[in-house]
Amino acid sequence: MLTVTCFKKSSHSHRTALHLACATGQPDMVSLLVSRNCELNLYDRECRTPLIKAVQLRQEACATILLKNGANPNIMDFYGRTALHYAVYNEDTSMIEKLLFYGTDIVECSKDECQPLLLAVSRAKVNMVEFLLKKNANVNAVDFLNRYRP
Incomplete structure:
Protein backbone atom coordinates (compact mmCIF):
# COMPACT_ATOMS: atom_id res chain seq x y z
CA MET A 1 0.00 0.00 0.00
CA LEU A 2 1.32 3.41 -0.95
CA THR A 3 0.60 6.32 1.33
CA VAL A 4 1.20 9.81 0.02
CA THR A 5 2.19 12.67 2.28
CA CYS A 6 0.19 15.67 1.22
CA PHE A 7 -0.36 19.09 2.70
CA LYS A 8 -3.39 21.17 1.84
CA LYS A 9 -2.69 24.47 0.15
CA SER A 10 -5.65 26.73 -0.39
CA SER A 11 -4.17 28.85 -3.18
CA HIS A 12 -3.67 26.08 -5.78
CA SER A 13 -5.54 22.92 -6.53
CA HIS A 14 -2.48 21.11 -7.95
CA ARG A 15 -4.69 19.40 -10.50
CA THR A 16 -3.10 18.19 -13.68
CA ALA A 17 -4.64 17.99 -17.13
CA LEU A 18 -5.23 14.30 -16.41
CA HIS A 19 -7.17 15.15 -13.24
CA LEU A 20 -9.36 17.52 -15.20
CA ALA A 21 -9.96 15.06 -18.05
CA CYS A 22 -10.95 12.35 -15.56
CA ALA A 23 -13.17 14.64 -13.48
CA THR A 24 -15.06 15.82 -16.55
CA GLY A 25 -15.42 12.42 -18.20
CA GLN A 26 -13.21 12.78 -21.27
CA PRO A 27 -11.89 9.26 -22.04
CA ASP A 28 -10.42 10.31 -25.41
CA MET A 29 -8.45 13.05 -23.67
CA VAL A 30 -7.34 10.62 -20.96
CA SER A 31 -6.10 8.22 -23.65
CA LEU A 32 -4.21 11.03 -25.38
CA LEU A 33 -2.55 12.20 -22.16
CA VAL A 34 -1.66 8.64 -21.16
CA SER A 35 -0.18 7.99 -24.62
CA ARG A 36 2.09 10.99 -24.03
CA ASN A 37 3.46 9.34 -20.86
CA CYS A 38 1.88 11.66 -18.33
CA GLU A 39 2.34 10.64 -14.72
CA LEU A 40 -0.69 8.61 -13.64
CA ASN A 41 -0.32 8.87 -9.87
CA LEU A 42 0.17 12.60 -9.27
CA TYR A 43 -2.15 14.04 -6.68
CA ASP A 44 -4.08 17.24 -6.14
CA ARG A 45 -4.27 19.26 -2.91
CA GLU A 46 -6.45 16.56 -1.31
CA CYS A 47 -4.01 13.85 -2.43
CA ARG A 48 -6.52 12.54 -4.94
CA THR A 49 -5.03 10.90 -7.98
CA ARG A 58 -18.34 7.96 -11.69
CA GLN A 59 -16.23 8.24 -14.82
CA GLU A 60 -15.66 4.51 -15.34
CA ALA A 61 -14.26 4.76 -18.87
CA CYS A 62 -11.56 7.14 -17.67
CA ALA A 63 -10.79 4.99 -14.64
CA THR A 64 -10.51 1.90 -16.83
CA ILE A 65 -7.96 3.57 -19.10
CA LEU A 66 -5.88 4.56 -16.08
CA LEU A 67 -6.01 1.08 -14.56
CA LYS A 68 -5.06 -0.58 -17.86
CA ASN A 69 -2.04 1.71 -18.04
CA GLY A 70 -0.76 1.04 -14.54
CA ALA A 71 -2.40 3.59 -12.24
CA ASN A 72 -2.00 2.52 -8.62
CA PRO A 73 -5.46 1.72 -7.13
CA ASN A 74 -4.14 1.58 -3.55
CA ILE A 75 -3.05 5.20 -3.09
CA MET A 76 -4.91 6.91 -0.26
CA ASP A 77 -6.11 10.49 -0.43
CA PHE A 78 -5.82 13.09 2.32
CA TYR A 79 -8.79 11.48 4.11
CA GLY A 80 -7.38 7.93 4.03
CA ARG A 81 -9.68 6.75 1.25
CA THR A 82 -8.70 4.77 -1.82
CA ALA A 83 -10.56 4.58 -5.12
CA LEU A 84 -12.30 1.49 -3.71
CA HIS A 85 -13.80 3.52 -0.86
CA TYR A 86 -15.37 5.90 -3.40
CA ALA A 87 -16.66 3.03 -5.53
CA VAL A 88 -18.26 1.47 -2.44
CA TYR A 89 -19.82 4.80 -1.47
CA ASN A 90 -21.22 5.11 -5.02
CA GLU A 91 -22.40 1.46 -4.92
CA ASP A 92 -20.60 0.98 -8.23
CA THR A 93 -20.14 -2.79 -8.47
CA SER A 94 -18.72 -2.64 -11.99
CA MET A 95 -15.97 -0.27 -10.86
CA ILE A 96 -15.28 -2.38 -7.78
CA GLU A 97 -14.82 -5.42 -10.04
CA LYS A 98 -12.28 -3.52 -12.13
CA LEU A 99 -10.42 -2.17 -9.11
CA LEU A 100 -10.17 -5.68 -7.64
CA PHE A 101 -8.98 -7.07 -10.98
CA TYR A 102 -6.20 -4.48 -11.05
CA GLY A 103 -5.01 -5.26 -7.54
CA THR A 104 -6.80 -2.99 -5.12
CA ASP A 105 -6.69 -4.11 -1.50
CA ILE A 106 -10.22 -4.94 -0.31
CA VAL A 107 -9.28 -4.95 3.39
CA GLU A 108 -7.15 -1.81 3.50
CA CYS A 109 -7.80 0.82 6.12
CA SER A 110 -5.82 3.85 7.23
CA LYS A 111 -5.43 5.62 10.53
CA ASP A 112 -8.50 7.73 9.66
CA GLU A 113 -10.74 5.57 7.51
CA CYS A 114 -12.34 2.15 7.92
CA GLN A 115 -12.20 -0.79 5.55
CA PRO A 116 -14.53 -0.58 2.55
CA LEU A 117 -16.79 -3.25 4.08
CA LEU A 118 -17.24 -1.18 7.23
CA LEU A 119 -17.97 1.87 5.12
CA ALA A 120 -20.80 -0.04 3.44
CA VAL A 121 -22.10 -1.25 6.82
CA SER A 122 -21.97 2.25 8.35
CA ARG A 123 -23.97 3.61 5.39
CA ALA A 124 -26.53 0.75 5.66
CA LYS A 125 -25.78 -0.39 2.11
CA VAL A 126 -26.93 -4.00 2.44
CA ASN A 127 -26.48 -4.90 -1.24
CA MET A 128 -22.96 -3.50 -1.17
CA VAL A 129 -22.10 -5.48 1.98
CA GLU A 130 -23.33 -8.67 0.30
CA PHE A 131 -21.33 -7.87 -2.82
CA LEU A 132 -18.12 -7.16 -0.89
CA LEU A 133 -18.48 -10.34 1.14
CA LYS A 134 -18.79 -12.32 -2.10
CA LYS A 135 -15.53 -10.66 -3.16
CA ASN A 136 -13.78 -11.95 -0.03
CA ALA A 137 -13.97 -8.88 2.18
CA ASN A 138 -13.15 -9.77 5.76
CA VAL A 139 -16.42 -10.48 7.56
CA ASN A 140 -14.59 -9.81 10.86
CA ALA A 141 -13.30 -6.42 9.75
CA VAL A 142 -12.39 -3.91 12.42
CA ASP A 143 -12.00 -0.15 12.19
CA PHE A 144 -8.74 1.80 12.35
CA LEU A 145 -8.82 1.64 16.16
CA ASN A 146 -8.96 -2.15 15.93
CA ARG A 147 -12.56 -2.39 17.13
CA TYR A 148 -15.80 -3.42 15.51
CA ARG A 149 -17.88 -0.54 14.24
CA PRO A 150 -21.35 -0.20 15.77
Missing part, protein backbone atom coordinates in the same frame (compact mmCIF):
# COMPACT_ATOMS: atom_id res chain seq x y z
CA PRO A 50 -6.74 11.07 -11.38
CA LEU A 51 -7.98 7.51 -10.70
CA ILE A 52 -9.59 8.54 -7.43
CA LYS A 53 -11.23 11.53 -9.16
CA ALA A 54 -12.54 9.33 -11.97
CA VAL A 55 -14.02 6.79 -9.53
CA GLN A 56 -15.36 9.46 -7.18
CA LEU A 57 -17.17 11.20 -10.06
Whole structure:
Protein backbone atom coordinates (compact mmCIF):
# COMPACT_ATOMS: atom_id res chain seq x y z
CA MET A 1 0.00 0.00 0.00
CA LEU A 2 1.32 3.41 -0.95
CA THR A 3 0.60 6.32 1.33
CA VAL A 4 1.20 9.81 0.02
CA THR A 5 2.19 12.67 2.28
CA CYS A 6 0.19 15.67 1.22
CA PHE A 7 -0.36 19.09 2.70
CA LYS A 8 -3.39 21.17 1.84
CA LYS A 9 -2.69 24.47 0.15
CA SER A 10 -5.65 26.73 -0.39
CA SER A 11 -4.17 28.85 -3.18
CA HIS A 12 -3.67 26.08 -5.78
CA SER A 13 -5.54 22.92 -6.53
CA HIS A 14 -2.48 21.11 -7.95
CA ARG A 15 -4.69 19.40 -10.50
CA THR A 16 -3.10 18.19 -13.68
CA ALA A 17 -4.64 17.99 -17.13
CA LEU A 18 -5.23 14.30 -16.41
CA HIS A 19 -7.17 15.15 -13.24
CA LEU A 20 -9.36 17.52 -15.20
CA ALA A 21 -9.96 15.06 -18.05
CA CYS A 22 -10.95 12.35 -15.56
CA ALA A 23 -13.17 14.64 -13.48
CA THR A 24 -15.06 15.82 -16.55
CA GLY A 25 -15.42 12.42 -18.20
CA GLN A 26 -13.21 12.78 -21.27
CA PRO A 27 -11.89 9.26 -22.04
CA ASP A 28 -10.42 10.31 -25.41
CA MET A 29 -8.45 13.05 -23.67
CA VAL A 30 -7.34 10.62 -20.96
CA SER A 31 -6.10 8.22 -23.65
CA LEU A 32 -4.21 11.03 -25.38
CA LEU A 33 -2.55 12.20 -22.16
CA VAL A 34 -1.66 8.64 -21.16
CA SER A 35 -0.18 7.99 -24.62
CA ARG A 36 2.09 10.99 -24.03
CA ASN A 37 3.46 9.34 -20.86
CA CYS A 38 1.88 11.66 -18.33
CA GLU A 39 2.34 10.64 -14.72
CA LEU A 40 -0.69 8.61 -13.64
CA ASN A 41 -0.32 8.87 -9.87
CA LEU A 42 0.17 12.60 -9.27
CA TYR A 43 -2.15 14.04 -6.68
CA ASP A 44 -4.08 17.24 -6.14
CA ARG A 45 -4.27 19.26 -2.91
CA GLU A 46 -6.45 16.56 -1.31
CA CYS A 47 -4.01 13.85 -2.43
CA ARG A 48 -6.52 12.54 -4.94
CA THR A 49 -5.03 10.90 -7.98
CA PRO A 50 -6.74 11.07 -11.38
CA LEU A 51 -7.98 7.51 -10.70
CA ILE A 52 -9.59 8.54 -7.43
CA LYS A 53 -11.23 11.53 -9.16
CA ALA A 54 -12.54 9.33 -11.97
CA VAL A 55 -14.02 6.79 -9.53
CA GLN A 56 -15.36 9.46 -7.18
CA LEU A 57 -17.17 11.20 -10.06
CA ARG A 58 -18.34 7.96 -11.69
CA GLN A 59 -16.23 8.24 -14.82
CA GLU A 60 -15.66 4.51 -15.34
CA ALA A 61 -14.26 4.76 -18.87
CA CYS A 62 -11.56 7.14 -17.67
CA ALA A 63 -10.79 4.99 -14.64
CA THR A 64 -10.51 1.90 -16.83
CA ILE A 65 -7.96 3.57 -19.10
CA LEU A 66 -5.88 4.56 -16.08
CA LEU A 67 -6.01 1.08 -14.56
CA LYS A 68 -5.06 -0.58 -17.86
CA ASN A 69 -2.04 1.71 -18.04
CA GLY A 70 -0.76 1.04 -14.54
CA ALA A 71 -2.40 3.59 -12.24
CA ASN A 72 -2.00 2.52 -8.62
CA PRO A 73 -5.46 1.72 -7.13
CA ASN A 74 -4.14 1.58 -3.55
CA ILE A 75 -3.05 5.20 -3.09
CA MET A 76 -4.91 6.91 -0.26
CA ASP A 77 -6.11 10.49 -0.43
CA PHE A 78 -5.82 13.09 2.32
CA TYR A 79 -8.79 11.48 4.11
CA GLY A 80 -7.38 7.93 4.03
CA ARG A 81 -9.68 6.75 1.25
CA THR A 82 -8.70 4.77 -1.82
CA ALA A 83 -10.56 4.58 -5.12
CA LEU A 84 -12.30 1.49 -3.71
CA HIS A 85 -13.80 3.52 -0.86
CA TYR A 86 -15.37 5.90 -3.40
CA ALA A 87 -16.66 3.03 -5.53
CA VAL A 88 -18.26 1.47 -2.44
CA TYR A 89 -19.82 4.80 -1.47
CA ASN A 90 -21.22 5.11 -5.02
CA GLU A 91 -22.40 1.46 -4.92
CA ASP A 92 -20.60 0.98 -8.23
CA THR A 93 -20.14 -2.79 -8.47
CA SER A 94 -18.72 -2.64 -11.99
CA MET A 95 -15.97 -0.27 -10.86
CA ILE A 96 -15.28 -2.38 -7.78
CA GLU A 97 -14.82 -5.42 -10.04
CA LYS A 98 -12.28 -3.52 -12.13
CA LEU A 99 -10.42 -2.17 -9.11
CA LEU A 100 -10.17 -5.68 -7.64
CA PHE A 101 -8.98 -7.07 -10.98
CA TYR A 102 -6.20 -4.48 -11.05
CA GLY A 103 -5.01 -5.26 -7.54
CA THR A 104 -6.80 -2.99 -5.12
CA ASP A 105 -6.69 -4.11 -1.50
CA ILE A 106 -10.22 -4.94 -0.31
CA VAL A 107 -9.28 -4.95 3.39
CA GLU A 108 -7.15 -1.81 3.50
CA CYS A 109 -7.80 0.82 6.12
CA SER A 110 -5.82 3.85 7.23
CA LYS A 111 -5.43 5.62 10.53
CA ASP A 112 -8.50 7.73 9.66
CA GLU A 113 -10.74 5.57 7.51
CA CYS A 114 -12.34 2.15 7.92
CA GLN A 115 -12.20 -0.79 5.55
CA PRO A 116 -14.53 -0.58 2.55
CA LEU A 117 -16.79 -3.25 4.08
CA LEU A 118 -17.24 -1.18 7.23
CA LEU A 119 -17.97 1.87 5.12
CA ALA A 120 -20.80 -0.04 3.44
CA VAL A 121 -22.10 -1.25 6.82
CA SER A 122 -21.97 2.25 8.35
CA ARG A 123 -23.97 3.61 5.39
CA ALA A 124 -26.53 0.75 5.66
CA LYS A 125 -25.78 -0.39 2.11
CA VAL A 126 -26.93 -4.00 2.44
CA ASN A 127 -26.48 -4.90 -1.24
CA MET A 128 -22.96 -3.50 -1.17
CA VAL A 129 -22.10 -5.48 1.98
CA GLU A 130 -23.33 -8.67 0.30
CA PHE A 131 -21.33 -7.87 -2.82
CA LEU A 132 -18.12 -7.16 -0.89
CA LEU A 133 -18.48 -10.34 1.14
CA LYS A 134 -18.79 -12.32 -2.10
CA LYS A 135 -15.53 -10.66 -3.16
CA ASN A 136 -13.78 -11.95 -0.03
CA ALA A 137 -13.97 -8.88 2.18
CA ASN A 138 -13.15 -9.77 5.76
CA VAL A 139 -16.42 -10.48 7.56
CA ASN A 140 -14.59 -9.81 10.86
CA ALA A 141 -13.30 -6.42 9.75
CA VAL A 142 -12.39 -3.91 12.42
CA ASP A 143 -12.00 -0.15 12.19
CA PHE A 144 -8.74 1.80 12.35
CA LEU A 145 -8.82 1.64 16.16
CA ASN A 146 -8.96 -2.15 15.93
CA ARG A 147 -12.56 -2.39 17.13
CA TYR A 148 -15.80 -3.42 15.51
CA ARG A 149 -17.88 -0.54 14.24
CA PRO A 150 -21.35 -0.20 15.77
